[in-house]
Amino acid sequence: KAGVTQTPRYLIKTRGQQVTLSCSPISGHRSVSWYQQTPGQGLQFLFEYFSETQRNKGNFPGRFSGRQFSNSRSEMNVSTLELGDSALYLCASTPGTGAYEQYFGPGTRLTVT
Amino acid sequence: SQQGEEDPQALSIQEGENATMNCSYKTSINNLQWYRQNSGRGLVHLILIRSNEREKHSGRLRVTLDTSKKSSSLLITASRAADTASYFCAPWTNTGGFKTIFGAGTRLFVKA
Numbered sequence: 001k002a003g004v005t006q007t008p009r010y011l012i013k014t015r016g017q018q019v020t021l022s023c024s025p026i027s028g029h030r031s032v033s034w035y036q037q038t039p040g041q042g043l044q045f046l047f048e049y050f051s052e053t054q055r056n057k058g059n060f061p062g063r064f065s066g067r068q069f070s071n072s073r074s075e076m077n078v079s080t081l082e083l084g085d086s087a088l089y090l091c092a093s094t095p096g097t098g099a100y101e102q103y104f105g106p107g108t109r110l111t112v113t
Numbered sequence: 114s115q116q117g118e119e120d121p122q123a124l125s126i127q128e129g130e131n132a133t134m135n136c137s138y139k140t141s142i143n144n145l146q147w148y149r150q151n152s153g154r155g156l157v158h159l160i161l162i163r164s165n166e167r168e169k170h171s172g173r174l175r176v177t178l179d180t181s182k183k184s185s186s187l188l189i190t191a192s193r194a195a196d197t198a199s200y201f202c203a204p205w206t207n208t209g210g211f212k213t214i215f216g217a218g219t220r221l222f223v224k225a
Contacts, residue, residue, distance in 0.1 A: 031210065031211060033211050033213065035213075035215075042215060042216070042217050042218070043156075043201070043215035043218075044215075045212055045213060045214055045215075048210050048211045048212060050210055055209060055210035055211075056209070056210045056211060056212040058212070090155075090156060092156075092211075094211065100143075100144055100146065100161060100205050101146065101158045101161060102146075102148075102158060102203075102211065102213065103158065104155055104156040104157070104158075105155070106155050107155065
């Protein structure tokens with residue numbers, strides 16, 4: 001099976017812009033989670049989607065949003081980018097029920113200038 | 114889900130030695146997982162131990178779980194330079210879905 005894929009892998013944006021990141025889970029996986037990783041804050045949970053519904057949410061401002069499509073692919077959007085949004089954004093997928101191992105993608109490295 | 118706290122924060126050993134890292138958590142769990150992150154392979158699931166298990170092995174990895182002390186340990190035997198990575202524990206409680214709160218991890222450096 002192909003692993004979790006994320007696009008793009010690298011992105012440079014300017015403050016105030018918005019960005020959309022994409023995640024394609026492993027085939028058959030219905031749960032997709034998003035994480036932000038920075039040197040200062042470590043790995044922080046953003047949100048989790050299951051069957052197109054947000055099931056869990058972390059403590060991030062409303063500028064961070066996401067969605068999941070019927071084919072389980074997920075996107076996350078960050079509006080009005082700030083310098084502090086520079087980070088590695090990881091997504092992870094799981095079958096969603098009865099399985100607990102998360103399979104992570106390689107991440108999208110976002111740099112905000 | 115809840116946050117695990119790994120200890121020590123950093124560990125430096127020689128190739129061939131064993132490495133032990135610990136994880137503590139606060140409330141009851143259904144299972145606990147360990148993940149590894151290095152620059153080459155990203156964040157990878159290593160092993161899962163269920164709350165009714167006390168010990169589990171996978172290759173050179175040995176995980177123990179003590180639910181009475183709310184702690185787990187990960188032992189890597191005969192370490193290799195390729196084991197150099199950050200290791201995270203992820204205690205999982207069934208609260209509906211996933212909300213994994215990772216700790217700061219243990220940074221392991223294996224010297225060749």
